[in-house]
Amino acid sequence: MNAPSITTSSARSPAVPTRFDLAAALKDSAKSALIAFGLSIPIVAYRTDQSGADLFLNPRWDMVAIFCAIVFGLRLAQHAFMASRAAREAVPSPTQATELVHAEPSAFQKASRFGIPFFLGVALAFPILIYLIQGGLNESRYWVDLGILILTYVMLGWGLNIVVGLAGLLDLGYVAFYAVGAYSYALLSTTFGLSFWICLPLAGILAAFWGIVLGFPVLRLRGDYLAIVTLAFGEIIRLVLINWVDLTNGGAGISSIPRATFFGIPFTAGEGGFADTFGLEFNGMHRMIFLYYLILALALLTNFVTMRLRKLPVGRAWEALREDEIACRSLGINTTNTKLTAFAIGAMFGGFAGSFFAVRQGFISPESFNFLESAIILAIVVMGGMGSQIGVAIAAIVLVGGPEVLRNLTFLQAVFGSGFDPNEYRLLLFGAGMVAMMVWRPRGLISERQPSVILKERKAISGSLVKEGHG
Amino acid sequence: MSTAGAQTHRQPGASPAAGRQPLLSVRGVKTYYGNIIALKGVDMDVHEGEIVTLIGANGAGKSTLMMTIFGNPRAREGTITYAGRDITKMPTHEIAQLSIAQSPEGRRIFPRMTVYENLQMGASINGFAHFDQDLERVCTLFPRLKERLQQRGGTLSGGEQQMLAIARALMSRPKLLLLDEPSLGLAPLIVKQIFTIIKELNEQDGMTVFLVEQNAYHALKLAHRGYVMVTGNITMSGTGKELLEDPQVRAAYLEGGHH
Numbered sequence: 001m002n003a004p005s006i007t008t009s010s011a012r013s014p015a016v017p018t019r020f021d022l023a024a025a026l027k028d029s030a031k032s033a034l035i036a037f038g039l040s041i042p043i044v045a046y047r048t049d050q051s052g053a054d055l056f057l058n059p060r061w062d063m064v065a066i067f068c069a070i071v072f073g074l075r076l077a078q079h080a081f082m083a084s085r086a087a088r089e090a091v092p093s094p095t096q097a098t099e100l101v102h103a104e105p106s107a108f109q110k111a112s113r114f115g116i117p118f119f120l121g122v123a124l125a126f127p128i129l130i131y132l133i134q135g136g137l138n139e140s141r142y143w144v145d146l147g148i149l150i151l152t153y154v155m156l157g158w159g160l161n162i163v164v165g166l167a168g169l170l171d172l173g174y175v176a177f178y179a180v181g182a183y184s185y186a187l188l189s190t191t192f193g194l195s196f197w198i199c200l201p202l203a204g205i206l207a208a209f210w211g212i213v214l215g216f217p218v219l220r221l222r223g224d225y226l227a228i229v230t231l232a233f234g235e236i237i238r239l240v241l242i243n244w245v246d247l248t249n250g251g252a253g254i255s256s257i258p259r260a261t262f263f264g265i266p267f268t269a270g271e272g273g274f275a276d277t278f279g280l281e282f283n284g285m286h287r288m289i290f291l292y293y294l295i296l297a298l299a300l301l302t303n304f305v306t307m308r309l310r311k312l313p314v315g316r317a318w319e320a321l322r323e324d325e326i327a328c329r330s331l332g333i334n335t336t337n338t339k340l341t342a343f344a345i346g347a348m349f350g351g352f353a354g355s356f357f358a359v360r361q362g363f364i365s366p367e368s369f370n371f372l373e374s375a376i377i378l379a380i381v382v383m384g385g386m387g388s389q390i391g392v393a394i395a396a397i398v399l400v401g402g403p404e405v406l407r408n409l410t411f412l413q414a415v416f417g418s419g420f421d422p423n424e425y426r427l428l429l430f431g432a433g434m435v436a437m438m439v440w441r442p443r444g445l446i447s448e449r450q451p452s453v454i455l456k457e458r459k460a461i462s463g464s465l466v467k468e469g470h471g
Numbered sequence: 472m473s474t475a476g477a478q479t480h481r482q483p484g485a486s487p488a489a490g491r492q493p494l495l496s497v498r499g500v501k502t503y504y505g506n507i508i509a510l511k512g513v514d515m516d517v518h519e520g521e522i523v524t525l526i527g528a529n530g531a532g533k534s535t536l537m538m539t540i541f542g543n544p545r546a547r548e549g550t551i552t553y554a555g556r557d558i559t560k561m562p563t564h565e566i567a568q569l570s571i572a573q574s575p576e577g578r579r580i581f582p583r584m585t586v587y588e589n590l591q592m593g594a595s596i597n598g599f600a601h602f603d604q605d606l607e608r609v610c611t612l613f614p615r616l617k618e619r620l621q622q623r624g625g626t627l628s629g630g631e632q633q634m635l636a637i638a639r640a641l642m643s644r645p646k647l648l649l650l651d652e653p654s655l656g657l658a659p660l661i662v663k664q665i666f667t668i669i670k671e672l673n674e675q676d677g678m679t680v681f682l683v684e685q686n687a688y689h690a691l692k693l694a695h696r697g698y699v700m701v702t703g704n705i706t707m708s709g710t711g712k713e714l715l716e717d718p719q720v721r722a723a724y725l726e727g728g729h730h
Contacts, residue, residue, distance in 0.1 A: 313595050316584075320592050323581035330541055330575055332567030332596035332643070451585045455621055 181354020207351025253365025385444025
């Protein structure tokens, strides 16, 4: 704030504590935990068990500790939440201001400046971190597998984000392109013996072609009507895959799809394999880690292309199309081409993800491409905040990783009894989460749209012009 | 921006380009919404360097005529010629590429995009050929926009949004500017400002302006010529001054309003 000519004359409210006072919050949380401790002594700490005619007191101090920890954590979270809200209210929001606004980066931009490198670093180092934590390649298999799954959905989310988030075309049949990509790779590699690296672009091109095929009939549709047609398109592709047995082997699916190779070197135990070539001891996890980095690279490619396109006329035209189609046309934008490119490029990334899916699984069947998949991908995009890349990534981690975390919450069995399976409550929690989102963040986790052009100081407001034009 | 025809010999009420081949000519245009006829055979001319206004009551078909010129909806009968080319059947985006620009009714700015990005959208027709110059120009015309370049369009006030809609249309350096009710819902002072700017554009840059307005007094005072539309027909035409003094126009559109 070093532009004195643009003084926001209204005095800032001075007394608002914008800094989060950690010590006080910890103290208060500890107090709450202490109260919880006192309360739980008569209620939780002892259980009476009957054995014959005698009553036994069964101490349950571990439960008390869990309760106190929960209370402590919740209280601390509440403090943090209140403090951040107070800080937010103290600073006028740039999106609401009718007073002058500085061309300074918003809080979101500041956060993302550190957040994005952090996320990227964690993603890049993930297999190594897991290896160190779990203490071995084989032990980390589950986590790397989960990482691959999450990244697949991140990529699908980013791909669909082009269609839904940027161009504003509600697509409920995105899984169709995922299926086209997967079957393209499966069929091309099993029939013609083409390698993954040749099939990957082909799968993308085929999916983009089907994107255009879908695009043509729905050019005139918007909103609900478009959603219904795309939903039908997704189902048609699935039904064709089931019923065209000659080509796709029907519901039985295609098995023994060739595995990915390390640029020609197979991940096999014998001579000439990956481990042999690089002088390592053979381990099946090499392939998994390679797949992890492959999908990470594909996802980052999707992100990179999207970010670049947003700055180009075509990307801006997508966003303008989402905002107002009529205005778009009267500004000379060919909305037909704009929509078709959005469908095609979105579908292309779906196709890439599909062929990755096929090479990872080694087996595909129409079962994998049902409507629920489309719904999850769309939920990722909507929850993340339409058009926000980082929001989509966070939503994918929450929606795909969340159920896996539930599976591991075995300590809850100590609370609710041994028959309790937290995984059974997955959909309940999913629904509750959705409702909570609708109430608190109806426009998604990160609803703030980042401008594609951030003006430098050179173009910032010149104070001498401010007085003119006031009406 | 160099067609300087208008600035030399502009007298109130006299059309600067009368008699020449019109820049835009509308002949016998009929437009339907489904089976409902909205324009019942409209004839109208706009000459180069003129400000022509179209006034009329709600639902007379003013905006429909404006949108028909832009090909959305298409005219079912009749012809629309622009600079000697028949544009009746052209798609909207191609018409927009013929250096006609429109500031549509209800502003229709892009609310989640910044003012700067909105202006970029306006310039995309001519491929950003003179983007920096044009940006400078509209910022001089509308200093309020310059202050708010980084702000989202949706956070602007109504007057600022209208300014943005006009500025966005100007970014393509149009020869013909179509404005649909730029005064709608704005404070009188802002209306005055906007009309001053329209006049400036016409006199300094020689821009031809076709203005659809309900604010008949201001519009007729500004315009060289005017048309009056009643339920899909042009019922009256003349110079701005003639129409302002016409007792019928006065009774229908001016009495009880501004004087």
